[in-house]
Amino acid sequence: MDHINYELDITDEDLELKGAAHKFAKDVLRPAGIKIDRMTAEEATSADSPLFEVMRQATELGYNRMGAPENMGGSVVSPLAAVLVNEELAWGNMGLAGAIGLSSAHASIAMALGSEEIKEEFARPFFECTDGSIIGCWAVTEPDHGSDTLGVMQPEMVVKARGQLIARKTGDDYILNGQKAAWVSNGPIATHAMLNVHLDPDNTLDQGGICLLPLNLPGISRGKPLDKLGVRAMTQGEIFFDDVRIPKRYMLLDQTMFAPYMNIHLAMFNAGVGTFATGLARAAYDAAYDYAQNRIQGGKPIIEHQSVRARLFRMFTLLQTCQSLSRGVFVYNATAMKRGVAVRLEHSIASKVYCTNSALEIATLGLQLHGGNGMTKEYPCEMFVRDATALTVADGENAYLAQLAASML
Numbered sequence: 272m273d274h275i276n277y278e279l280d281i282t283d284e285d286l287e288l289k290g291a292a293h294k295f296a297k298d299v300l301r302p303a304g305i306k307i308d309r310m311t312a313e314e315a316t317s318a319d320s321p322l323f324e325v326m327r328q329a330t331e332l333g334y335n336r337m338g339a340p341e342n343m344g345g346s347v348v349s350p351l352a353a354v355l356v357n358e359e360l361a362w363g364n365m366g367l368a369g370a371i372g373l374s375s376a377h378a379s380i381a382m383a384l385g386s387e388e389i390k391e392e393f394a395r396p397f398f399e400c401t402d403g404s405i406i407g408c409w410a411v412t413e414p415d416h417g418s419d420t421l422g423v424m425q426p427e428m429v430v431k432a433r434g435q436l437i438a439r440k441t442g443d444d445y446i447l448n449g450q451k452a453a454w455v456s457n458g459p460i461a462t463h464a465m466l467n468v469h470l471d472p473d474n475t476l477d478q479g480g481i482c483l484l485p486l487n488l489p490g491i492s493r494g495k496p497l498d499k500l501g502v503r504a505m506t507q508g509e510i511f512f513d514d515v516r517i518p519k520r521y522m523l524l525d526q527t528m529f530a531p532y533m534n535i536h537l538a539m540f541n542a543g544v545g546t547f548a549t550g551l552a553r554a555a556y557d558a559a560y561d562y563a564q565n566r567i568q569g570g571k572p573i574i575e576h577q578s579v580r581a582r583l584f585r586m587f588t589l590l591q592t593c594q595s596l597s598r599g600v601f602v603y604n605a606t607a608m609k610r611g612v613a614v615r616l617e618h619s620i621a622s623k624v625y626c627t628n629s630a631l632e633i634a635t636l637g638l639q640l641h642g643g644n645g646m647t648k649e650y651p652c653e654m655f656v657r658d659a660t661a662l663t664v665a666d667g668e669n670a671y672l673a674q675l676a677a678s679m680l
């Protein structure tokens with residue numbers, strides 16, 4: 272059973288981008304992702320890690336600069352083309368697709384919210400860089416505030432607690448003190464951050480702000496790279512702030528716009544995770560389908576057994592549903608944002624939760640179809656299960672996100 276694109280009007284140009292991304296995913300991301308998955312967290316972030324060569328090549332090919340403005344060397348890419356490319360990158364390796372996608376976090380928010388000066392300082396250097404040496408991250412989670420940091424746009428989910436990264440205004444500057452959790456993706460390798468801070472620390476967690484900063488300022492240090500179950504090629508780690516001084520122009524928004532902006536930001540990120548999960552689910556389906564055609568048991572390829580076909584059909588149905596939902600939601604919300612129309616967070620959450628849960632079911636069925644071989648490192652299917660598991664928690668744990676979306680109905 273071939274998975275097909277239901278969008279019959281996909282342009283030849285979009286299909287060409289998808290094809291090129293698939294080749295990069297197959298030739299570069301899949302082998303490098305498997306290699307990094309087996310390294311320690313320290314090896315994965317060391318100067319000679321293949322991660323940096325992947326970032327260089329991805330940047331050279333423009334995969335982290337698809338939203339670049341034309342006057343900064345970008346070209347117009349439709350939201351659908353961006354989805355098609357991201358699905359392919361995640362098909363190659365979920366961790367590396369995440370690292371590539373997040374590397375533009377600071378530049379994208381500079382374009383969305385920054386003054387001309389901020390765009391020149393943060394966005395232009397990133398978009399014009401072709402060697403992958405500028406890497407961004409989004410640091411929001413704190414050791415004691417994970418889910419709590421994400422529900423700030425919904426009054427009934429807002430929590431009163433002391434935040435752990437405080438920004439205090441003094442004259443024309445802000446002074447940052449505290450830390451972000453070990454969950455910051457790209458944390459160990461990032462040169463820049465989009466950073467959530469608390470502006471009124473003893474109040475509720477919706478009293479936040481978002482700033483941009485280079486991560487080489489005095490007073491910034493990092494923790495040990497995190498050793499974790501899945502998406503191991505997307506390295507993670509803590510960032511500490513000790514009296515870090517930033518000019519007030521780096522504070523892109525304060526309490527007045529914090530909650531509405533978090534609504535938009537989470538909507539775009541959750542929609543993105545839905546498309547990544549679809550790519551990962553397809554990788555797991557493809558691997559199981561190939562294996563079932565070649566593994567002989569009961570005197571014939573296992574694909575000829577009814578119960579194997581039934582499982583493949585279940586995987587196929589979930590996959591095509593993920594593809595339709597995640598593409599539709601991403602294209603809708605990206606287009607809405609461009610047109611200045613309200614984005615729909617609850618739809619993005621539906622896509623994120625459905626697609627990551629389905630990716631985990633597809634990956635688990637795929638592993639079982641490999642029998643004992645599925646447990647070994649000879650086949651990538653055990654990595655697909657670990658990566659899909661990680662996605663059910665990334666960008667909001669699924670049960671929490673479902674509760675957040677339900678509160679909007």
Ligand SMILES: Cc1cc2nc3c(=O)[nH]c(=O)nc-3n(C[C@H](O)[C@H](O)[C@H](O)COP(=O)(O)OP(=O)(O)OC[C@H]3O[C@@H](n4cnc5c(N)ncnc54)[C@H](O)[C@@H]3O)c2cc1C
Binds near residue numbers: 411
């Ligand atoms: C692969 C991966 C990538 C990530 N990338 C980043 C990143 O780039 N930047 C970043 O800052 N963070 C990142 N994170 C962190 C991620 O956003 C958090 O892990 C997530 O929001 C959950 O927070 P937590 O781990 O503190 O769990 P908790 O919030 O402690 O949740 C634990 C459990 O309690 C439940 N729970 C919590 N609150 C409620 C509630 N109010 N009602 C009902 N149930 C509740 C949750 O559903 C969950 O099952 C990443 C995480 C992963 C796994």
